[in-house]
Amino acid sequence: MRADPAPSLSDAELRRFGRHLVLPEFGIERQRRLKAGSALLIGLGGLGSPAALYLAAAGVGRIGLVDADVVEETNLQRQIAHGYAVLGKPKIDSAEARMLDLNPDLVIERHQMRLELENAVGLISQYDVIIDGTDNFPTRYLVNDTCVKLGKPNVFGGVLRFDGQLSVFDARYGPCYRCIFPEPPPIEFAPNCAEAGVLGVMPGVIGCLQATEAIKLLAGIGTPMIGRMLIYDGLDLSFNTMRIAKDSDCRVCSKASEDIVLTETVMICAAPVGGTIRAEALQGRLDAQEPLIIVDVRSPDEWLTGRIPGSIGFPKPELEKALAQANGAPLSCLPMDQDIIVACQSGMRSSASIKFLVAAGYDPKRLFNLEQGMSAWPGHVTF
Incomplete structure (x- = not known):
């Protein structure tokens, strides 16, 4: 949808683009091509x-x-x-x-x-x-x-x-x-x-x-x-x-x-394990004082932006290392007989962490990924 293939430049444009015009490889003709x-x-x-x-x-x-x-x-x-x-x-x-x-x-x-x-x-x-x-x-x-x-x-x-x-x-x-x-x-x-x-x-x-x-x-x-x-x-x-x-x-x-037929590209999850829980449902369980554990696998710097009340801070790399060292035994802070909700910023790192927990012997029926992570928890963050 080009108009004039070589439109003229106004006096103001000649001044404005002067540093282009003095370039031997560029000059006025290239500037006119840009304008077109x-x-x-x-x-x-x-x-x-x-x-x-x-x-x-x-x-x-x-x-x-x-x-x-x-x-x-x-x-x-x-x-x-x-x-x-x-x-x-x-x-x-x-x-x-x-x-x-x-x-x-x-x-x-x-x-x-x-x-x-x-x-x-x-x-x-x-x-x-x-x-x-x-x-x-x-x-x-x-x-x-x-x-x-x-x-x-x-x-x-x-x-x-x-x-x-x-x-x-x-x-x-x-x-x-x-x-x-x-x-x-x-x-x-x-x-x-x-x-x-x-x-x-x-x-x-x-x-x-x-x-x-x-x-x-x-x-x-x-x-x-x-x-x-x-x-x-x-x-x-x-x-x-x-x-x-x-x-x-x-x-x-x-x-x-x-x-070529244009189609919509859909992002998929690779074999998700465990369950999911929405922010509203988690808040309801907290209000009812149900026994559960919330694990925040974000980095310590991210915790400075806010935390879910009562959550345990356990960065994903450290959690994976601890699980590997435990060699199949439950971590003392994460007993296997309670529901565990895992949270990150948007739900991706927490999903991967749940897979490590399952591989370490935790029951996938007791593991829940916080949908959309902390980005879905704006009204319930404490500092």
Whole structure:
């Protein structure tokens, strides 16, 4: 959906982008290509925030924003497009305001919604380059599959803890995301940033690199990261690049575009054991003073954000080590003749801990995973 393939630059744009124009490899023609280009940014969180700001500042002519979330205080550690002044307001509002402040000539198209199976083709088909700033596997696979079907470059980024990844997936010239990761891992092996944590600057590093790749694609300069993946380790500040090959049997990109059928990716649990209990039901049992034990397998730092009254703090690694050393005997703090509720932040680490307890001889009928973990327990936390 390009307009004029080489739009002219105003006097203000010539001044604003002057540092681009003096680059011999860039110059006025590349700047005009940027202005003629369009990008769709999916997600305005840790990755999307820096990408959005730098794409706007660089002079991309038209940017679509896809996000349905509002700004929360926990976002501010890494999502630099937002601040305290906009808590509770849509992320798309604060990002748009900051982007237009950087580049008032920018055309922003708001899509205040989640990318879903019903709207993916309609949204992605409108833009030249797609930037994936999402943090969940179902949307990530939907972005990939739709880009393959429509022949669009997908600028991918991912971060967790102190690590980051970056690549450009374009099935016309190289592999797609499914060539490397055909299916998502089970839920308990796919922690998100809320569960595993992330150093706040990590999304900034990868988001800026995503913006770099998008600018290169739109301006037609350099060599894009097609067929390569960048691995970034923030702890030792190392960048490594690995080659990735196209899978000739890929379930998506090995097909003709007209034969690709978009489907919803569903995350599954791997053979869950034990039972589950909702926060409301657990509160009811506590109110009734039923005999039970609550084990919080989060880290001690996470306990500082609040605990369930009466819970035992037993970090997952320490629990696993203690069970192994007990060699089948019950732990003194976890008798086998009582119901045990295991809690973490979102329910993944607790699910894995229950499997260790069962393997150590605990009765799965007496083990319960707190559904959605502490994220479902906002009204009953003590400090």
